[in-house]
Amino acid sequence: MATGAAVTPSPVSDLRTFVEKQSGQRILDCYQCGKCSAGCPIDYAMDLGPRQIMRFIQLGLKKEVMQSTTIWLCVSCETCSSRCPAKIDIAKVMESLRILAVAEGSLPAEKHIDLFHRTFLNTIRRYGRAHEFTLTATYTVKSRNLFANLGLAQTMLSKGKLAIMPPKVEGSAWVKNVFSKTKSTRPENPTTVKAEGGH
Amino acid sequence: MSTNAYAYYPGCTLHSTAKEYDVSARAVCEKLGVGLEELKDWTCCGASSAHTTNEMLAITLPARDLRTAEKMGKPLAVACAMCFNRLKVTEHELADKAKLDAVKALVGEDFSNTAEVVHLLQILYERRKTMVVSKPLKGLKVASYYGCMLVRPYEITKFDDPENPQMMDKLMVTLGAQPLDWDFKTACCGASLPLTRRDIVLKLSHRLLVQAQQLGADCLAVACPMCQFNLDAYQEAINQEFGSKIKIPILYFTQLAGLAMGLSPHQLHLDKHIVDPMPALKNKGLA
Numbered sequence: 001m002a003t004g005a006a007v008t009p010s011p012v013s014d015l016r017t018f019v020e021k022q023s024g025q026r027i028l029d030c031y032q033c034g035k036c037s038a039g040c041p042i043d044y045a046m047d048l049g050p051r052q053i054m055r056f057i058q059l060g061l062k063k064e065v066m067q068s069t070t071i072w073l074c075v076s077c078e079t080c081s082s083r084c085p086a087k088i089d090i091a092k093v094m095e096s097l098r099i100l101a102v103a104e105g106s107l108p109a110e111k112h113i114d115l116f117h118r119t120f121l122n123t124i125r126r127y128g129r130a131h132e133f134t135l136t137a138t139y140t141v142k143s144r145n146l147f148a149n150l151g152l153a154q155t156m157l158s159k160g161k162l163a164i165m166p167p168k169v170e171g172s173a174w175v176k177n178v179f180s181k182t183k184s185t186r187p188e189n190p191t192t193v194k195a196e197g198g199h
Numbered sequence: 200m201s202t203n204a205y206a207y208y209p210g211c212t213l214h215s216t217a218k219e220y221d222v223s224a225r226a227v228c229e230k231l232g233v234g235l236e237e238l239k240d241w242t243c244c245g246a247s248s249a250h251t252t253n254e255m256l257a258i259t260l261p262a263r264d265l266r267t268a269e270k271m272g273k274p275l276a277v278a279c280a281m282c283f284n285r286l287k288v289t290e291h292e293l294a295d296k297a298k299l300d301a302v303k304a305l306v307g308e309d310f311s312n313t314a315e316v317v318h319l320l321q322i323l324y325e326r327r328k329t330m331v332v333s334k335p336l337k338g339l340k341v342a343s344y345y346g347c348m349l350v351r352p353y354e355i356t357k358f359d360d361p362e363n364p365q366m367m368d369k370l371m372v373t374l375g376a377q378p379l380d381w382d383f384k385t386a387c388c389g390a391s392l393p394l395t396r397r398d399i400v401l402k403l404s405h406r407l408l409v410q411a412q413q414l415g416a417d418c419l420a421v422a423c424p425m426c427q428f429n430l431d432a433y434q435e436a437i438n439q440e441f442g443s444k445i446k447i448p449i450l451y452f453t454q455l456a457g458l459a460m461g462l463s464p465h466q467l468h469l470d471k472h473i474v475d476p477m478p479a480l481k482n483k484g485l486a
Binding site for chain 1 (some may be wrong): 211215216217230231240241242243244245246247249250251252253254259260263272296305347351352353361362385386387389391392394395396397398399403409438440471473
């Protein structure tokens, strides 16, 4: 994290209460042993490690947590959760933070990952099943990263491993309905993000 | 697990990028006398994206498929490790009556969350002692790669040891292969990040492939379409990025089981891989 950055404490209970309720985890049980960060395969790429996220939630530093890349980079591999001596499911904590970020519409620090999830879910909402061709094509256009996956897509097509026609499932109407009933529908056209260099 | 009749949930990828997993799973199960009846009109489990957005969505999508299996009165055999994980998590979450009631309102009041969910690896593992191995995979060094979704969280998936699982290794012994003892059995490959943060996938996949190579692995055995894709499709990019010379076929455990049971490479779709497994198999006289 950036050193010397001004911190903005929010009422302690706010963030922690939400996370505890949403995830069912006891945040104050964390005594900062750091086993989560030590085992996290993606810790090296995060601006705040999992241990820091836990401490920041305890301190109610909501803005810093919500703006971290951590909550988006976590892929729920659950290594942290399975090793935590305080038996905290840290991956579930990360999940609850993403849910909060989505609910509050806060700007994700990893815009492409948010865009990917959005695109993936829109594909399911439309067809009832995931469709990799639609997903990859839509994501590629929206992320404005047109050539990144071209070669691989060609190879997959030539191997007959990418179904071009989307699936037809009777249950797709039900799926669409569930998206609307659970208020999970997010804009089909989110603010387009610029292609990031350096990755 | 005494039954031989299962409802079968392939999952979305088995209809495209992981077609060879579907084909080999069906072929092997047929040979074993295990019936797989595809779940009628199944829909997506929501994968890694649904539980990022909305918990209710994440437990309702798999519940529809659990209900269908329940109606069929058969345990649900799942191929994809991610689907298996989401179905297990849902089953677990719905032990909470309030959540179950909320989900019932969306999937149907007759749903009671009683379907048993098992992974295909468990089905083969349980039957390894009665398996007829006509073409043992003699001399084939296999690094069993379990990934994350099968083994964690153990409290929910109740699959195998989350740090050092043995199920696939023991199956490989039955098949006549030589399983390798290595460090990355349950290390993450980069999961759903290839389109968004390819750099992370390359780095994580590289470190585990390097060790497999150093130990002389002829192939990796996998049980997850996401892992298979990351490790197979990006090997060339990994070599470019890190200057390595890795060339390790990434095969589904069902393909290896099929070979040992006398099925042909063609029947197991061994030509669908990006890294061609045929040279390694021919080298050992296995194809």
